[in-house]
Amino acid sequence: MKRLVVALLICAVFLWFVVSGNAEEGKLKVGFIYVGPVGDFGWSYAHDQARQIVEATYPWIETVYVEAVPEGEVEGVIDRLINQEGVDIVVTTSFGFMDGTLAAAQRYPDKIFFHCSGFKRAPNMATYMADFHQVYYLNGIIAGALTKTNKLGYVGAFPIPELKRHINAFTLGARRVNPNAQVLVRWLQTSWYDPAGAKEAAESLIAEGADVLAFTEDSPTVVQVAAEHGLPSFGHYSPMYKFAPDFVVSGQLVHWEAIYLDFFAKVYAGLYTSKNLENVDYWWLLREGAVELGADFGMPINPVFEERLKSTIVNDPVYGEISVYDLVFALLKAMADPEYAFSPFTGPIRDRKGNLRVPEGVRLTMDELITMEWAAEGIVGAWPGEPE
Amino acid sequence: MREPIVRIARRLEPSPEMVFLVSVGSVIFAFLVSGFLFSFLGIFPTEAYRVFLNGAFGSFYALSETIKRMIPLALIGAGLSVSFQASVWNIGAEGQMLIGAIVGAWVALFSHLPSPLLLPAMFILGFLGGAFWGVFAAWCRNKLAINEIITTLMLNYVAANLVLYLILGPWKGKTVRGFAYTDPFPKEAWLATLGATRIPLATLLLAIIAVFVCYLILTKTTLGFELRVVGRGEKAARLAGINIGRVVSFVMFLSGGLAGIAGVGEVSGIHHMLRHPAHISLGYGFTGVIVAWIARANPLGVLASSFLFGALMSGGDALKVSFGIPFQVIYILNGLVLLFLIASDQLLYYRIIFRHGHQDTREEDYGGVVD
Incomplete structure (x- = not known):
């Protein structure tokens, strides 16, 4: 009996290490997925600039990114971001990622997904767009x-x-x-x-x-x-x-960071969770900066x-x-x-x-x-x- | 005459063990060299190797992603092996795959077949679509004496533009807000995946069957014998009374058809819609040429080489995710592997003899002596 308890304890400690393995303690880890190369001076570049601003602004956030992801491969990349890098939030920045993001949102109901320019949402998947x-x-x-x-x-x-x-x-x-x-x-x-x-x-x-x-x-x-x-x-x-x-x-x-800073802060504060994003759709313009x-x-x-x-x-x-x-x-x-x-x-x-x-x-x-x-x-x- | 310091001698047929060892060795060398690249990017090379190996083989998930990438490569590589054995250089698998995807998408979206017939019809017609694209190039060669390298290569662009035309024009989806996609396929046209993985079961089985069928055709049938004779020399084949046009048509039919199946597998197993051609083919058609070449046009070898390239793709994904490295680095890594594999060919068929080495192989001397 005693041995069993010790073994269970060891397992628990081990699991705790594995689970909390990648992300630093207490930090929110966000993975960004871009359809283009970050050096394109356009869409993906702007999203990556915003990612850097977010990381510099919030000490409690840590980000990773993957560039030039083919649309059909987005689900595999999300799997890897979650399982390999331990991210809490996945941001997908292309319309073509919509169905893959939704499928991943259903597979990982406890993670939060943020999809740009689409129209499909879920309790753990919000959408956003900055319009010109x-x-x-x-x-x-x-x-x-x-x-x-x-x-x-x-x-x-x-x-x-x-x-x-x-x-x-x-x-x-x-x-x-x-x-x-x-x-x-x-x-x-x-x-x-x-x-x-x-x-x-x-x-x-x-x-x-x-x-x-x-x-x-x-x-x-x-x-x-x-x-x-x-x-x-x-x-x-x-x-x-x-x-x-x-x-x-x-x-x-564009100032994608305006949207990102707002969304991540609300997630961090517990206002947005993996249960209440069904109707969260940012459509931000000049007024919101x-x-x-x-x-x-x-x-x-x-x-x-x-x-x-x-x-x-x-x-x-x-x-x-x-x-x-x-x-x-x-x-x-x-x-x-x-x-x-x-x-x-x-x-x-x-x-x-x-x-x-x-x-x-x-x-x-x-x-x-x-x-x-x-x-x-x-x-x-x-x-x-x-x-x- | 004094012996030169170094001379190069032709080997006879290299042994299978030799082929295997030299191939593995060259992949290892490619990785060692890419270590410089990783150091240059500020990543400790062993750390990069660890992530790569983990990402390609390190877990059930990693293996499943590798196999997912391997399937289209194996289908295309098996067909191309047969074609290359006949010295018919089909480099149009990219286009044949896209035609398969188009035909599959048509069946899924517009045929209104009842669901038990839907998937079989997608695969059969997709095979015929890819085969038709291949046979057209064979016809150009047989009747018009146009080199099949040119036609198959050019038909790739025709197929890609055909996909673009369809998704921007007549097949543009009603539910995609004006973006260039078709509507999603009905669920009946989705391939079931193996357990929790994203491996489409049907195409996995088809790929394995294709590899063995191609192997049997090559080794056990008269047609296979004929096409190998054509591959070794057309004149001899003609003298032996072999119908060369028929052989060319057959290999283009088979390799085009298998590429077509790969295309159906991608749209019904992964995308569930027709989308931009570059996102469907992902270069599988061209990588398939390399896969068949590295397998030395042996369909059984294709199983190994397609697995290797599937691993390169999925391990590359893991590297991209872990280190946020520029996506081009993955291409460089693939390029290095290919470069070393091609270079190693010389080691397989030639050996370097130093002056003090054994000198009992003079009858195998190769003409190009190097001083």
């Missing part, structure tokens, strides 16, 4: 004021609702200050990271007369091509000022373009006679203010086929935003999945 449509609207305003040919070029990776929403916001912004502005669109439809395709698309847009470029793709290629032609462009995802300091006007910057307007952090508009934008005066339906520069900052303030809550998608808005998509005085709901398929007036080019 407000920032694109402001970029559109600037682009509409800068163009001389009235043609803006846009390189998009895939024709999905997210990009359609962003291109629509960009177009609506441009036409607010320049009703003649057109947005010429080229889809890559190859990969989120396709520098060769992006270069080709940017060149062809310029050949067609576009003199301001914006894009959604995970490399700084479009910015570089525009600069070679001496044309202004807008950065995407990470600060792209440094790639063309004289030509990057502004852009969309998850996104930022700028060519670089803290540089909303490149000083090179400041004079030109200050001297361009438009007659705005809301603000009256105002310089484009002031208009951008007025709207930026309005969108960042929780009380004011201006939306670029406030009616009346018609699509390019003439259908009234947003009636007068109505704002689109989040559900309508994330399933958007129509193309706004002023968009030129193919638009796969365009409704009648």
Whole structure:
């Protein structure tokens, strides 16, 4: 009997060592899974920057990451993160990881899963997204004021609702200050990271007369091509000022850490558990500080373009006679203010086929935003999945 | 004439033990060299080896992941072995696999077959799809005298773009928010997995059967004899009255079909949908060429070489997870293994003789004497 007790004790101590083996005592261990390489200057890079900020901010958190994970392999990588590294929270940062993450969430009901850009949730799986449509609207305003040919070029990776929403916001912004502005669109439809395709698309847009470029793709290629032609462009995802300091006007910057810091703190405090995440869905915008307007952090508009934008005066339906520069900052303030809550998608808005998509005085709901398929007036080019 | 200090002599057929030992030795050498790479990344090499071995073989889970990766490689490698024995250089397994995946996805999503027939139909039609893709290249060679290396390689890109066209166009799912995927397959089209692992049982059995069938075809049938004769020399084969066109068509049919089965296995066993071609094939089609080559085109050897490459993939995953190393490091590691294996070939078929060594093998002398 005595021997049995001793043996059991030894087993218990051993198990305790094994269980608490990897993570440091009392630390929350988080594993990040990226679909791309962290050096892509786009999506995965931005998530990894946020991971580093999180680790530097919270002494009680420890992180690991795995890059360039093929979509079908995500479940195996989650297994390894949990069993090999002993993580408590798994963060999966690609839409294509959705079903694999959900399956893993069901297999590990005590672990917490945080999936970016998807729509499937579980008691232990929350979702999140930092959306740019407000920032694109402001970029559109600037682009509409800068163009001389009235043609803006846009390189998009895939024709999905997210990009359609962003291109629509960009177009609506441009036409607010320049009703003649057109947005010429080229889809890559190859990969989120396709520098060769992006270069080709940017060149062809310029050949067609576009003199301001914006894009959604995970490399700084479009910015570089525009600069070679001496044309202004807008950065995407990470600060792209440094790639063309004289030509990057502004852009969309993300602060994934705003979401991560909030979520992990709530998990650490016990507010979020593996039982109550069914309805936890972050959809964070300017107001929450998850996104930022700028060519670089803290540089909303490149000083090179400041004079030109200050001297361009438009007659705005809301603000009256105002310089484009002031208009951008007025709207930026309005969108960042929780009380004011201006939306670029406030009616009346018609699509390019003439259908009234947003009636007068109505704002689109989040559900309508994330399933958007129509193309706004002023968009030129193919638009796969365009409704009648 | 004075003997040169070093000369190289041809060996006759190397013994199986020799092949095995030299192959294992070269893998070990590759790992020793990669130790420099790990040190350079600030990882203690023995620590990296430990994680790698643990991640590939160290637990039931690790082994199951290795076997999961091994299955498509074994299916493709077995078929390619037969093809390479006939000196038909099919390097289009990547594309044949994707065609299998397309056909399987079509059956799963649009055929509306009752569930007992669904999976068998996916595999049979997927086999025929991959086989068709292979036979087309055989037809080009037989009728138009176009080198099959070119056609099979180019058809890979055609197949990949066909997948892209389908997932972006007509087959784009209704439930995927505009992303480029098909809808998920109905559950009846999912392969059952072995216990708690993610090994699809059906493809595991099919892979083992394929290996043995290919071995029997090569060693026990007239067709196998004929195709080995074709492999050794077309002129001799023609003189012997062997129908070369038929042999080429057959090996392309078989190797393409097995790659097609691998494709069905991936979509119905792992992805449960059709998605971006790069995420489905994961380079299995090209790695399969290496698998068959390292097995010296012996289907039984494919069991070992596909296991080795499955282990490289799953051990590589473990390294990525533990150390957050750049993903390219895994490619370098795989490249080193391959490099050493290829280089070791010279050791198998040639031996270095120093001046004071035995000098009783002059009749085996190889022409290229090195001073």
